[in-house]
């Protein structure tokens with residue numbers, strides 16, 4: 352559906368050319384797939400049984416849905432969770448220059464000192480202070496940082512509380528690490544904010560770790576300092592560690608982003624994760640980082656050292672330049688997302704759909720339960736796609752808390768958004 356979608360990509364004014372193919376955050380089409388007969392042949396001689404903890408994880412429901420989308424050519428996708436911009440030119444040119452200079456070796460396990468120092472300076476804008484030598488680890492995407500946090504810090508049987516709806520990788524990551532995911536429903540009525548009451552009601556006082564993701568994928572929810580204070584107090588009271596995925600921190604449209612690690616007593620129990628995929632439109636360069644106190648950072652570095660050695664070298668050069676020289680480009684992209692966000696939420700409300708104000712990221716998460724067949728978001732998304740060619744992700748793909756909703760990404764051009772909402776309008780009028 353979004354494969355080979357070079358047209359999706361928008362260059363910033365001073366950009367070069369690009370030839371990047373792309374797909375969604377959670378879904379990627381694979382043109383090397385075998386057909387059924389070939390697969391049967393392979394399976395016959397196949398002596399493998401997946402490990403139990405791998406078998407325990409259901410395949411992503413989103414994939415099946417997107418296969419339908421891929422079979423049509425008139426699709427407008429509001430399904431993808433990656434920027435429709437190309438990475439800013441200073442970052443790309445730094446990557447090119449590093450290759451020209453022959454910088455093709457491994458780096459230090461934790462990442463280049465230059466990048467770690469740049470990260471330390473960068474996060475000061477969020478009132479975060481971390482030592483580049485002992486508390487910063489550069490990873491292969493925020494994805495690796497999330498995985499490392501679970502593998503390095505979760506013991507078999509440990510309970511990891513996951514506010515839902517939630518980004519699709521956390522629960523599988525916890526299971527792969529031998530932990531037990533504990534869903535903590537959050538609610539549209541609370542603007543998808545996490546409350547101590549919700550944590551208590553879900554039994555999270557018994558949990559070992561809490562995962563936070565604000566600004567949130569899929570709801571776009573942000574949490575103010577005041578709202579986070581209640582959650583922080585809960586964590587201190589019940590001695591929970593926190594893994595805080597703040598990858599959308601720079602894409603916050605109202606109040607400044609607050610990191611939970613800046614609240615009293617939280618830095619020492621929190622791993623903060625961030626990355627370059629979203630704010631810098633660098634998904635394909637695969638670069639992220641984790642900020643954590645020395646013990647946690649050393650444990651994560653140990654796993655990283657044996658599984659990854661070091662994050663991609665070229666991408667690290669790009670990332671250092673991104674942090675040092677791309678604030679204007681990030682600001683420009685943020686302003687464009689904000690314009691689309693305001694347009695999309697206003698249109699959805701005009702169409703009678705209830706949507707909480709998304710304060711960050713690039714998703715709107717309207718309720719469709721009242722207009723969906725039997726209130727079923729998957730049936731609604733499938734029918735909408737079949738009848739109108741508008742692809743959006745059913746909310747239940749993000750856990751039970753997302754049922755009855757739809758995730759619409761506005762990392763999509765304004766013209767596509769206008770056409771998609773026009774088609775949605777006709778669809779709603781006819782049903």
Ligand SMILES: Cc1ncc(COP(=O)(O)O)c(C=O)c1O
Pocket residue numbers: 376377432491492493494495518564568596598626627628634637638639
């Ligand atoms: C909340 C969240 N965390 C992490 C990631 C993965 O980021 P990366 O590309 O840096 O691995 C995504 C991508 O969609 C995301 O939405």
